[in-house]
Amino acid sequence: MSDQDLFYLLALMKVEGVGDIIAKKLITNCGSAESIFKTGLNKIAAIDGIGSALVNNLKDKSIFEKADKELKFIQSNNIQVSYFQDDIYPERLKHCIDSPVLIFTAGNIDLKNRKTISIVGTRQITSYGIEFCRKFIEDLVPLDPVIISGFAYGVDIMAHQLAMEYNLQTVGVLAHGLNQIYPKNHKKYMAKMEENGGFITEFWSTSQPDRENFVRRNRIVAGISEATIVIESADKGGSLITANLANDYNRDVFAVPGRVTDKYSQGCNDLIKTQKANVLTSAADLVYVLNWDLEKKSKAVQKQLFVELEPDEQMVYDFLIKNGKELLDSIALECNLPIFKISGILLNMELKGVIRPLPGKTFEAI
Template sequence: MTLGESLSLARFCFRFRRRLESQPVHCRTAGSGVSDRRLGIRRDKHDLLEERGSVDSQLIATLRLALVSGVGPRTRQALLSRFGDSATVLAASLSELREVDGVGAKLAESIRRASEEVDVESQLAICREQNVRIVTDADDDYPRLLREIHDPPAVLFVRGGLQPSDAMSIAIVGTRHATHYGLRQAERLASGLSRAGLTIVSGLARGVDAAAHRGALEASGRTLALLGSGVLNVYPPEHDELARAVISNGALLSETPPMHPPKSGSFPQRNRLITGISLGVIVIEASMRSGALISARLAMEQGREVFALPGRVDSRASTGCHRLIRDGARLIESVDDVLEELGPLVEAAPTDTGQVVHHPAELKLNEQEQAVLSAIGSETPIIDEVIVLSRLPTQRVLATLSVLEMRRLVRRLPGNRVTRI
C-alpha cells in the first residue's frame, strides 16, 4: 500500500470513527517509559503524603506507574483493563500482575516495588517549586486531540498554560538544517495561521521548528512546544529565551519528568505528541532521511491531515516534501490552502471566556465582526435582517460581510442572502 493510499484510508477511518463516537472519551493507553529512580524512599513517607491530602492520591498513583521503566502505552492499557486504575495496579500481587499480557516477572517486580522505589515526592516538589503543572489523562484540560491517539501519555508536565482554543492547532515541522527559504516559509505560514486563530505546534528544535514558534509569536498568537527532554531542561540550550517566550504565549509540554535530559530515544516518542495534539501537520523542507517524514507517517496513522510545502526541484532539502506530495499529502502554498482543508475537521471549541467558535478564524474577530456573525446565526437570512439584528449601520455591515467572506467565514447566496460556512 502506498503512502497515498494509506493516507486516504486513515482519513476515512478517522472521520468515520469520530462520527460514531458520541460517548465521552475514556482514558486509554499511556506511559512515558522513563527510567525509575531507586532512591530508597520508604513507603510510609508516600503514604503520609497521601493521607495529608496535599496531593490527589490517584495523581500520585498515575505518576508512579508512569515512572516505572518498562510500562509503555500498551502495557499500561492492559494493566488498566485488568485492574481499573493505577492505584489498584500498584497494589496488585506479583501473581496477579503476571497474568496481564506483556508483564513478565521482572516488570511485575518493578511495578510491585514502585511505591517504595519510584521517587514521586521529589518530582512533585520540583513541580511545586518551579511552577510546573502535572496534567493527567483524567483531567478536564488534558488536550482533547491527544485522547484520540492509540498511545496518549498518562502524564504531561506543563510550563505555561493550556487553553480550550488549543484544540484548533496545526503542527509545523521540518529539517533542523533549514535553508533561508525554509525558515522564511515556516515563519510566514505560522504567522498567517496564527492570525487565523490556530495554535502553532512544534518541537522547539533548530531550523523549521524554531521558525514556526517565532512566526506565531510575531503574530501575537499561541504556540505549544512538545519537548523530547524535560520542561526544565530545554534543548537545545540556545533556545532558552525562545522557550520563555513560548511559555508566556502558550506552553512547553513533555511526558518526561521536568529535569529529564535530552536522549535520542525520546525524540521519536515526542514526535507522536506533536502530531497527536494537532489537527494536521505541515512539513517544510525535509530530506529523504528527515525525522519530519516520521512525523508525517505518524500523523497519517493518527488520522491527521498531512500537508507539504514544495521547494526547488533541485533542492535536496525538499526531496522528502516532494515525495510526500507524490504519495498523497496535500500540496500547500498559502494559509488559505491549509484553512480550506482543516475547515471540515474543526469541531466547535470554547475559548477561555466560554465563547463557542466553529472556525479558527472566529478566534480573531473584533466586536463588529462578532455582531454580524451572530446576527447570521445558523440560518440563511437576507442581508437586511442581518443589518437589523446586528444594530450596525448598513455600510458597516456590508463592509464587514466582505471581510468575513474573504476570511471564509460566510458565503453570499442568491436572493441577497448570506450563510455561515
C-alpha cells in the same frame, strides 16, 4: 488529581517494562494506579499481555523513592500535570493509543476547542522556507490557531517566533524534563512563549535530551494537532517521522513542494508523491481541506466598507450575489477557475469580509 494519585502514577511509570500502553491497560483493569500496587500479583499476571517479568518488577521498592523525588520537583516548581483521563488533557492526544499517561506543562496553555496545527521541518531552514512560513502564519492570523512545534533549530523555532510575532498561542513540545531547555540558545524565547502558550513534555526532570527521546516527542507533536505541516525536509529526518505518525493517527498532513533539485525539498516532494501529504501552496489549501470557518473566530476580519476586490474576486462576488449559496466546485466551474486557484481567492475574500463559508464547503456573499 491528588498528590497521592500522582505519586502512584509516577511510581507506575517507573516500573521496568511499563510503557504508556501497558500502563493504561493496567489502570483500566485495576481502576487506578494505586490499586495496581494493592492488587494481588496473581490477578495482575492474569491480565492479558502482562508477563511474569513485569509482575516481578512491580515488587521493586525503588520506584517509590524515584516517584517521591519527582513529585517534590513538580510541587516545588509549580508544574502542571495532566492525566490521560482528565478533562484538561489535550483532547486529540487522548485518541492516540500510545499517548503519554502523564504530561507536564509550563506556561499558559489552552488547547480546549482550539484550532491547532503542528509545523515541523529541517533544522537547516532556507530563505524559501522562511518566506513561506511567514506568509503562511500571517494569513492564518484571523483564525487564531495554536502553533505547535518542537522548539528545535530551523523550522521549529521559526514557527514559534512567527507565532509570537503575530500574537498567536504557541507550544513547544520538549524531548526532556522541564528543569532544562534544549538547545540552550533558545532559552531567550522561553519567557515570552510562556506568556501565551508554553511547553509540554512527558519526560521527568531526570531525563536528558537523548536521541531516542526526540522520536517519542514527535508522536506528541503529531497527535496533539488537527494537522501537521512539513515546511522543508531532506529525504530523511525527524519531520518525516512526525508526518508518518500523523498519518498513522489519521490526521491531515501537508507538505510544501519545492524544486526537485533542492535538498531540503526532497522529503516534502516525496510525501506529496506518495500521497502521504496534501500539497500546501498557501494558507488557503489548509483552510479548504480542514474546512475551517473564519466567521466563528473573534479575531476574524469584519466586512469593510468599499472593499477593493481583484478582478477574479469581483467575478466570484458577483456570482454569489446573483446565485446565493453555492458549492466551491460550482463556483470554480461557473467562474471558469481551477480549484487550486479558487481556494486562495475565497480565502482572501473571507479575510476581506465579503463572503463567509458555510458547512459542506459552501459559500455565500455577505
